[in-house]
Amino acid sequence: MHSSSATDRQSPVDGVGDDETWRIRRTADDADRLGETESIFALGNGWVGWRGVLDEGAPCGMPGSYLNGFHERRELSYPEEGYAFPLASDTVISAPNAALIRLWVDDEPLDIRTGTLRRHDRVLDLRAGVLRRETEWISPAGRGVRVRSTRLVSLPRRPVAAVRYEVEPLDAAVELRVCSDLLANEKVPERSDDPRAASVPTDPLTGELHRASGLDGVLAHRTERSGQRVAVAVSHLVDGPGTVAVTGDSSPDRVRLTVAGRLGPGERLRLTKFAAYEWAPVDGTPADELAALVAAEADAARADGFDALGEDQRAALDAAWQVADVRLDGDPELQQAVRFAMFHLIQAGRPDSDRTISAKGLTGNGYDGHVLWDTESYVLPVLTYLAPAVARSALTWRHAHLPEARERAAELRLTGATFPWRTIGGRESSGYWPAGTAALHVNADIADAVLRYLAVTDDQRFLAEAGLELLVQTARLWHGFGHFSADGTFHLYGVTGPDEYAALVDDNVFTNLMARRNLRGAADAAERHPDLADRLGVDRGEPARWRAAADAMAIPYDSERRVHEQAAGFTRQPEWDFANTTDEDYPLLLHFPYLELYRKQVVKQADLVLAMQLCPGEFTADEKARNLAYYQARTVRDSSLSAAPQAVLAAEVGHLDLAYDLFAESVLQDLADLGDKTADGLHLASLAGAWLALVQGFGGLRDDRGVLSFDPRLPDRIDRLAFSLRWRGHRLRVTLTAAEARYELPDAAPDVEVELWHHGAALRLTGADPVTRPMPPVPDPGPEPPSPPGRRPTRRSAD
Numbered sequence: 001m002h003s004s005s006a007t008d009r010q011s012p013v014d015g016v017g018d019d020e021t022w023r024i025r026r027t028a029d030d031a032d033r034l035g036e037t038e039s040i041f042a043l044g045n046g047w048v049g050w051r052g053v054l055d056e057g058a059p060c061g062m063p064g065s066y067l068n069g070f071h072e073r074r075e076l077s078y079p080e081e082g083y084a085f086p087l088a089s090d091t092v093i094s095a096p097n098a099a100l101i102r103l104w105v106d107d108e109p110l111d112i113r114t115g116t117l118r119r120h121d122r123v124l125d126l127r128a129g130v131l132r133r134e135t136e137w138i139s140p141a142g143r144g145v146r147v148r149s150t151r152l153v154s155l156p157r158r159p160v161a162a163v164r165y166e167v168e169p170l171d172a173a174v175e176l177r178v179c180s181d182l183l184a185n186e187k188v189p190e191r192s193d194d195p196r197a198a199s200v201p202t203d204p205l206t207g208e209l210h211r212a213s214g215l216d217g218v219l220a221h222r223t224e225r226s227g228q229r230v231a232v233a234v235s236h237l238v239d240g241p242g243t244v245a246v247t248g249d250s251s252p253d254r255v256r257l258t259v260a261g262r263l264g265p266g267e268r269l270r271l272t273k274f275a276a277y278e279w280a281p282v283d284g285t286p287a288d289e290l291a292a293l294v295a296a297e298a299d300a301a302r303a304d305g306f307d308a309l310g311e312d313q314r315a316a317l318d319a320a321w322q323v324a325d326v327r328l329d330g331d332p333e334l335q336q337a338v339r340f341a342m343f344h345l346i347q348a349g350r351p352d353s354d355r356t357i358s359a360k361g362l363t364g365n366g367y368d369g370h371v372l373w374d375t376e377s378y379v380l381p382v383l384t385y386l387a388p389a390v391a392r393s394a395l396t397w398r399h400a401h402l403p404e405a406r407e408r409a410a411e412l413r414l415t416g417a418t419f420p421w422r423t424i425g426g427r428e429s430s431g432y433w434p435a436g437t438a439a440l441h442v443n444a445d446i447a448d449a450v451l452r453y454l455a456v457t458d459d460q461r462f463l464a465e466a467g468l469e470l471l472v473q474t475a476r477l478w479h480g481f482g483h484f485s486a487d488g489t490f491h492l493y494g495v496t497g498p499d500e501y502a503a504l505v506d507d508n509v510f511t512n513l514m515a516r517r518n519l520r521g522a523a524d525a526a527e528r529h530p531d532l533a534d535r536l537g538v539d540r541g542e543p544a545r546w547r548a549a550a551d552a553m554a555i556p557y558d559s560e561r562r563v564h565e566q567a568a569g570f571t572r573q574p575e576w577d578f579a580n581t582t583d584e585d586y587p588l589l590l591h592f593p594y595l596e597l598y599r600k601q602v603v604k605q606a607d608l609v610l611a612m613q614l615c616p617g618e619f620t621a622d623e624k625a626r627n628l629a630y631y632q633a634r635t636v637r638d639s640s641l642s643a644a645p646q647a648v649l650a651a652e653v654g655h656l657d658l659a660y661d662l663f664a665e666s667v668l669q670d671l672a673d674l675g676d677k678t679a680d681g682l683h684l685a686s687l688a689g690a691w692l693a694l695v696q697g698f699g700g701l702r703d704d705r706g707v708l709s710f711d712p713r714l715p716d717r718i719d720r721l722a723f724s725l726r727w728r729g730h731r732l733r734v735t736l737t738a739a740e741a742r743y744e745l746p747d748a749a750p751d752v753e754v755e756l757w758h759h760g761a762a763l764r765l766t767g768a769d770p771v772t773r774p775m776p777p778v779p780d781p782g783p784e785p786p787s788p789p790g791r792r793p794t795r796r797s798a799d
Contacts, residue, residue, distance in 0.1 A: 021336040022127050024671070028120040031112060035061025035679025040340075040670060041124050041131050042363035042682070043153040046350030046390070048161055048277050049362020052124075052131060055101045055149050055165060056110055061679055063186045065097040066362040068355040070279045071369060071424045072204040073225035076431045084411050085432045088225075090424040092358075092369025093204045094188065096219050096232040096253075098275035099151065100181040101165045105174050108139045110147065115139045126343045127321070129155060129313040136170065144170030154309055155316040158350065159276040159297045164306050168268040175262050180273050182234050182255040184221055188365070200365065205230070207252030208287040217248060217255030218295050220287040226425070229287060230279040233294035235302040240269035274301040320346045323731060324386050326694060327722035331796070337667040338694070341687035345382060348684055351389030356397040357684065358424070364681020370422035370429055373442040373498075374641065374685035376449035377614070382688045384453050385695075385725035391453050392462055398446055399466035401426030402473060405443075409477060416476030419443050434503035435594070438496040440481065443474040444514035448614065451521045455703060458728055464532055468525050472536050475522035475546050478515040482549060490552040497567065498641070499607035501588070501597040505567035507554045510611040513618055519550035555618075563630045564623065566608045576602035576634070578789050586791075587638035587675075603631060605639035606646050613645040613696065616652075617704045625653045629785035636791050640669050640677075643793065644689025651697035654781030656715035657797035663693035665793045695723055699734060700759075709757040710743075712736045713778045717797055730754060732765075736775070744770035 026037050038061050041052020051064040071090045078085055103110040112120060116138035123132045131151045138144045147167050154160040167176060185203045205221035208229070215236040222229045236257055238246055244261030259271055276297035278290055285293070301309060324342045328335045348361040359374050360366045375394060384391040398419065404426040405417035412418055420428035421436040430436045450467045453459065459467075482492045492515060497508035523543035526533035533543075556565035558572075565571050585591045588602065597604075608631050612619050619627070628649045637643060647662035667690035670678045677683075695701050698721055700711030708727055714736055722735040730752060735742040745752060748767030756763050758773045765771050787793075 021332055024124040024340055026122045028117050036673045039363045039678050039682050043131055044347040044362040045153050045155045046353055047158045048153050050099050050153055057100045059113055065095045067095050067277055067279050071226055072201050072223045086428045089429040092365050095230050096182055096184040097186055098182045098232055098234050100183055102179045104177040105139045105143050105145050110137055126339050129317045143174045146170055152313055156312045159278055160301045162274045162306055162309055164272045166268055166270045169263050169265050173264040177260045178271055180257040182219055184219055184253040209291050210250040210252050212248040212250035212255050217250055218291045219255055220291045222282050227282045228279055229282050231290040231294045233276050233298040235274045235298040237272040241267050272306050274298045323724045330717050330719040337671050341667055341690045344682055344687055349390040351393055353393050354397055356394040360681030361684050366680030372422055373445045376445040378685035379688045380449045382691045384456050388457050395450055396466055399470055414477055415480030417473035435496050435500040438504055440495050441511040441514055443477050444518040447471055447474045447518040468532050469536055471522035471525050475519050478519055479546055479549050488552055489554045490549045491554045497607045498610055499603050499605055501602055501604040503598050507556050508567040509564050510607050512553050513611050513615040516550040516553045519546040523547045563626050564608055573601050576600045583790055601634050603635040605642035609649050610645040613648045616702055628653055632785040632787055636788055640683040640686040644693045647693035648697040654778050655784050658784050659697050660715040660717055660797045661793040661795055664796045666690045666693055707755050711759050712741050714738055740772050740774055742770050742772045
């Protein structure tokens, strides 16, 4: 296991408390897992992201300084062209890197691979929002130094990041040279062994402006194809003995500040760097204006000082943790992992931005930095409850790109809007692929996120400005795409659901149920707001037509096996030969042709099970139990998106040990690098899924009846589970033990009242007093449903 546990006690880095569940540690023993560590230690604020690369920049798995939405475009080619095939794709690229600080000791570069490493601790402090590092290094020539650094990307100040770097001799005087770099066009290694890895452009930035003056510097660059301009400025503070000398220089791709001098025992050199980032369209802000803007931001940060940035960072996190923290008593390792997951969700988005959250956030270039449906189906359901303003920003971004979605629908000869399968700037960035191009469910996923956000917040302004139009245009897609058969049933043919091991299927249950929710939600909203609907061109009969399609939606069911079919005919396909599939054959997509996968009963990721999670009222309790058992035996979890929804349904059905083990798989996806893909960036959907597994699974949260409903039940490994969420502007705190559930509104006035349901019984909660209810016994669900041979999640429940 790669994550630290509460028993892995080592000397703490200064400034970090004693509770290991609030920090993530890596030492010299982890030096061979560079890429993984860099993703785990990534810092960001929804606008700027720094991967956790060593200060010196080497050794390095993959450098990365990312700005939300900053990318380059590349051409797509096909052996044979086809109508409406996407011809270009956007790829995230690294902005100039301001995190670099290199050290020479008596002309020997500090490199943890050389000399003697007496100590090397790096700690991500989840409460302070900083990355701390302490290294004691003896050079090959025998000169020893201690290096301490602290790095942050400011949550309150969108453009700002900073690092404080300190060096001192260990026992004898040394000659030091410290070089603080701002570097563009860093070389990024390309991983070509996996189709999910990024396509990395070479030297994507063209220099437009460079300047070094005193302790300050700035670079401005542009991209060639995407038409974007980026500017980064740095300002420094130098504190050391009077013998040090400071010089600066610049070139089109580099700004460097050099501090050199002799330090004796007891003396210390401190270099503090403040950076500011911004990008804009090339036809927008000129290079000199953008440079002046970031220079002013960097100067302002320096004027306030590093300590002030740290205090503001802690205050911002204190406020976020008040809602986001989840208390899980009984398993310290998973407690730490849950807090790690929530920390990265806090970092992933901003409430004051017109950007969304990509599959990797700003932690790596996996999936080319693309936004996928994961955002709306996994990440936004969590943020809607914890940070609704961030969810609103992400949905506003979708609305801003509605014109491109409508253009894509017209190109595909469809009605309404067709949102892209993968994108950065709003246009489809995925080459033609049946498991992607036909995944129209992304449109209903966006509508579902809109409806969930409106239910939680009652944000009528958002409905008027963006929400209703998103609902209307996605509903028009389904009404135009589907058709009524002779028996009056409404069908959606030729689609791909969440399971990418099935493509171009008919009546995928997930897609059909989500489309039904989309159609009904749009009809309800349009009828409640006829004036707004009129302005969008909704005629008086259109909502009724949407309802008719929703009511007649086909939902395939195999009456012989008494289970829902993932898609029409799925249960009659040949079974996968699991007996002759070895551990080395996973993931199947890298060892078997898709043609073989498409025609067999093998499931990459939760599909029908995810439908039961997102549309729980569409299934009876018996149907959920039978469906879970059937699809658990055929789901290989070759996707990190699978474990969380399976955990939610396993908990609801009563298989609490299986649910706990699936939850552990979801929350440890990156800390344990379970899929060997963490080096490309974190799996934000899996991290968000861990919260869903806890709160929807063990907490039993459901919101499909217009009110909050809880049916909590805890596995034996959890002594207490406590979490918060926001509902209609109030913070609700839920605390669960084996004996009782406690509900309270800790910040509300005494006369505030909220209606809840607990195990099928209504209760009224006020700000005056908490309410407790007993936890009923969990009915015996029978034997645990089997997983495919060798694919059951690792057992933690029996530890």
